[in-house]
Amino acid sequence: MRQAQSGGAFGLAAAGAIGLVAGLAIPHAKKLAMQGPTLLAGNWVEALTTEHRMVEKLFEQMLKTTDDERPKREMLLTKIAYALNKHAIEEENVIYPALSENGFSKQSQHLAKDHQLTKTFIYDLRRIGSTEAAWLPKAQAFWVKLQAHMREEEDEVFPAFRDSLPAEENGKLTVMMDWEGLKVA
DSSP, rough: HHHHHHHHHHHHHHHHHHHHHHHHHHHHHHHHHHHHHHHHOSSHHHHHHHHHHHHHHHHHHHHHHOTTTTHEEEEEHHHHHHHHHHHHIIIIIIIIEEEEEEHHHHHHHHHHHHHHHHHHHHHHHHOOOOOOTTHHHHHHHHHHHHHHHHHIIIIIHHHHHHHHOOHHHHHHHHHHHHHHHHHHO
């Protein structure tokens, strides 16, 4: 009888330990899954472009929703807001300061202002509510502004900046940006 009791206590302790390990590992696994596409992209420009494409797909899905799909709209807006927040932290904490430090100060300030506009659009869409008539036009206007921002980064600012830096510096920016993304993923 005593042996059965101690076996039961051991089983409970083992289950507790397994639960503890899983509880500690799951958030880190989630972070790696969220940052995975960015990490696999290779360099910071490709990584940010990959994140842009993920947001585009979410936006396309959201803008195709109908007025009777309110929960789907709100879920997609939440995913978009999360992805853009993570993306903004990577850019604002690493790329934009590096731009400023290396002669691209005007571009850095302009792109940072765009990020503030993005936050305002997300706030407005949440405040309006996805069933209101003004919601879809606001979401479409947001999408137009966001596309212009992404194209400016991808087609003009980031390639010129990347090309102005030595490979070693681009590598450092990639590592730093990945770290920022892992902190919030």
